[in-house]
Amino acid sequence: MTLVLNKATTVLPVDDVERAHRFYAEALGLPHRGVADDGSDLFGSEGGPMLQLMPVRDGMHSEHTTLSFEVSEIERTVQEMESKGIQFQDYDLPDLKTENHICTTDSEKCAWFMDTEHNILCVHENITAAADYQL
Numbered sequence: 001m002t003l004v005l006n007k008a009t010t011v012l013p014v015d016d017v018e019r020a021h022r023f024y025a026e027a028l029g030l031p032h033r034g035v036a037d038d039g040s041d042l043f044g045s046e047g048g049p050m051l052q053l054m055p056v057r058d059g060m061h062s063e064h065t066t067l068s069f070e071v072s073e074i075e076r077t078v079q080e081m082e083s084k085g086i087q088f089q090d091y092d093l094p095d096l097k098t099e100n101h102i103c104t105t106d107s108e109k110c111a112w113f114m115d116t117e118h119n120i121l122c123v124h125e126n127i128t129a130a131a132d133y134q135l
Contacts, residue, residue, distance in 0.1 A: 009050040010067050013060065014117040017041055020053045023116045027084050061118050068122035074102060074109045077123050081113070088113045089120075 014020040021041050024030045030051065033042040044050035051067070071077040078088060078101055088101035089112045096103055101111045107128040113121055 007047075007049070009044075009052050011040075011052045011054050012066055012115070012117070012119050013056040014041075014053045014115075014119075015056065016117065017053060017055050019116045024051065024053065027081075027086055062120065064120060065112065065122045066119045068110075068124050071123050071125055074111060074123060074125040075100075078102065078111050081123070086113050 012020075017039060021032070024041070024043055025032050030043040031045055033044055033050065035041055036052065039055050041053040042050055043053070082088065088098075090098045090101060091103065091112075092098075098111070103110045104127075108124050108126050110122055110124045113123075115121055
């Protein structure tokens with residue numbers, strides 16, 4: 001058996017479907033694909049990965065990153081997202097520090113933010129691949 005990740009669906013719990021819909025459609029600019037029978041909002045491009053916003057009543061959400069978007073220029077992406085009102089998280093921990101909202105490791109740069117439903121999201125740039133490409 002082989003699973004194909006390009007057709008995978010990420011399911012995020014949301015307390016308020018309308019509020020979450022506005023965030024993902026307007027603030028993040030994801031294309032809306034419709035509504036499932038259970039009332040979940042579906043986002044994604046034709047034939048690609050999907051995002052399903054599933055209504056929940058218990059308000060339970062993960063305490064870790066639930067979804068990360070790969071970008072090519074993280075500094076510009078963070079600035080553009082901030083101009084749309086998205087607030088990034090800053091960290092000053094022994095193993096995780098951000099500068100201008102961005103954490104840089106040997107292989108990637110990451111910046112975290114929350115959606116309107118308190119799901120932790122991330123934008124990341126793979127700097128190892130970019131460096132390998134320039135060689």
